[in-house]
Amino acid sequence: MSKFDEIRPFYDNEVNDALRGIARDPMMKALMSFTFPDVGRQVWLSKFKNTHSISDFQSNFISYTIRKILExxxxxxxxxxxxxxxxxxxxxxxxxxxxxxxxxxxxxxxxxxxxxxxxxxxxxxxxxxxxxxxxxxxxxxxxxxxxxxxxxxxxxxxxxxxxxxxxxxxxxxxxxxxxxxxxxxxxxxxxxxxxxxxxxxxxxxxxxxxxxxxxxxxxxxxxxxxxxxxxxxxxxxxxxxxxxxxxxxxxxxxxxxxxxxxxxxxxxxxxxxxxxxxxxxxxxxxxxxxxxxxxxxxxxxxxxxxxxxxxLWPTKYIAYDLLHNSNTYAEQYTEKEKQLFMRRLDMRLDLSDAVSKEYFLAMYANPLINKIKFENNLSV
The missing domain is CATH 3.40.1130.10 (Glycerol-3-phosphate (1)-acyltransferase)
Structure with a gap:
């Protein structure tokens, strides 16, 4: 027993049993079907049997899941x-x-x-x-x-x-x-x-x-x-x-x-x-x-x-300009990018609700605002 048992991840010698324990869980099936859509269930079930470390699990399965999420x-x-x-x-x-x-x-x-x-x-x-x-x-x-x-x-x-x-x-x-x-x-x-x-x-x-x-x-x-x-x-x-x-x-x-x-x-x-x-x-x-x-x-x-x-992606500059009703950073984004962001805003909010709109825009604009403050402090 270790004093860290309550919070620690699995040791490598526990990985295989833990993996077998959830291998047939519907959520694992969904995860593997998403990750390897063209691979039969028995293939990854078989690979699970030969997985005996966290590194193996991360390298052979989860890294592919994350790449698929990115894709x-x-x-x-x-x-x-x-x-x-x-x-x-x-x-x-x-x-x-x-x-x-x-x-x-x-x-x-x-x-x-x-x-x-x-x-x-x-x-x-x-x-x-x-x-x-x-x-x-x-x-x-x-x-x-x-x-x-x-x-x-x-x-x-x-x-x-x-x-x-x-x-x-x-x-x-x-x-x-x-x-x-x-x-x-x-x-x-x-x-x-x-x-x-x-x-x-x-x-x-x-x-x-x-x-x-x-x-x-x-x-x-x-x-x-x-x-x-x-x-x-x-x-x-x-x-x-x-x-x-x-x-x-x-x-x-x-x-x-x-x-x-x-x-x-x-x-x-x-x-x-x-x-x-x-x-x-x-x-x-x-x-x-x-x-x-x-x-x-x-x-x-x-x-x-x-x-x-x-x-700072274009969305941060767009949100700043919309929040301040300005074109201060217009050179940092295209009209198409602005229209896409405004469409997102329109689909998610009741634009007549000024408070919600302000909070939504600030969520995107604050990293830019904080960077401006940081650079101003450097120049003082």
Whole structure:
């Protein structure tokens, strides 16, 4: 027994039994039929019998699923920055978070194809309530973030997760993916929650905060979708916040959002790997001796990297101009692109509802607005 058993993914010696256990589940049949539409069921069932590691499962099955998703629901994936990373070094990828499944799945496809160490990835246990999804998550090297706990249990859970991430990076030499915040960004404002960094710092031991964070080899990840297939699904929560109301999720809302994110049209996608945080951390150590101030400064440099390296698709410029009733960025998009975006807006919203329209446009425009603020701060 390991103290991490409650949250860890499968060990390789557990993979075959776990896979056999869900092989005939209707959801697995649907997944494999989508991935290998021209292959008979017995073929992949037979291959399952010879699959004995997470790496085999990801390389021989899930990587094909992700490529099929890209083929069916996007106009392609581009990348930048990964050539600056060492292929034999485990990194802590701290990422902006827009899609429940794809953010980490696309990153791992890139890492696989580029010959880098793939990640063990954090996922909220609220997202894997269905037994099939729980097993599938563990087969994809996901570890569980326990949600909705009482305060005392929350602290214990954070300590456990911190220790597990430390174990992965420093002992198992496994890269790790975590989102910069709890839950997906709904309004387009990518910001690192200090609580995430406090959780990581719990395992610093005798090291100073800065030395420990240097040892984690943090790489900020910026992922940008031209269209967000879950844009309308995010609106009720944004509007509830606007009205200062508590938002309560529907029973199957997370599952619906997962499916929409995977199958909905995204057009172009870009993932950037920022530079490993190193000398910036030394600068923080010289400026601040207070841990909270240091954590705030680390959160800021992660945010700056994500914002600076975020790919601005035409939809961001169009939304900005529509939001401000201007043609400020008209040279950044074509009339056809603008018409397509406006048609999407028209199909999803009652345009007479000014509040909904403003929130929808801001969701797309905020990455541009944040980049403008970042560049203005640089020039001050």
């Amino acid at each position: 069916k629901s996007s106009e392609g994936l581009t990348i930048s920055g990964f050539d600056q990373l060492d292929k034999n070094t485990p990194y802590l990828f701290v990422s902006n978070h827009r899609d429940i499944v794809l953010d980490t799945s696309l990153l791992n496809l890139v890492l696989l194809e580029q010959g880098h160490i793939m990640t063990s990835s954090a996922i909220g246990d609220n997202l894997v309530q269905k037994s099939f999804l729980h097993v599938l998550a563990k087969l994809n090297r996901n570890f569980l973030v326990q949600r909705g706990l009482p305060l005392r249990e929350q602290l214990k859970s954070s300590q456990l997760m911190s220790e597990y991430i430390d174990q992965l990076l420093h002992h198992e030499k496994r890269s790790v993916w975590i989102a910069q915040r709890e839950g997906r960004t709904k309004d387009g404002n990518d910001a690192t929650q200090q609580g995430v960094l406090k959780m990581l710092a719990m395992s610093a031991g005798d090291l100073s905060l800065i030395d420990y964070f240097k040892s984690l080899k943090i790489v900020p990840i910026s992922i940008s979708y031209e269209y967000d297939p879950t844009d309308m699904l995010k609106m009720p929560q944004l509007l509830a916040k606007h009205r200062d109301e508590e938002y309560i999720k529907d029973k199957d809302e997370d599952f619906t959002t997962m499916l929409s994110g995977v199958l909905g049209q995204k057009k172009r996608i870009h993932i950037n790997a920022g530079k490993v945080l190193d000398t910036e951390l030394d600068d923080i150590a010289t400026k601040f001796d207070n841990k909270n101030k240091q954590l705030q400064a680390i959160a800021q440099i992660i945010d700056d990297s994500i914002i600076q390296n975020y790919k």
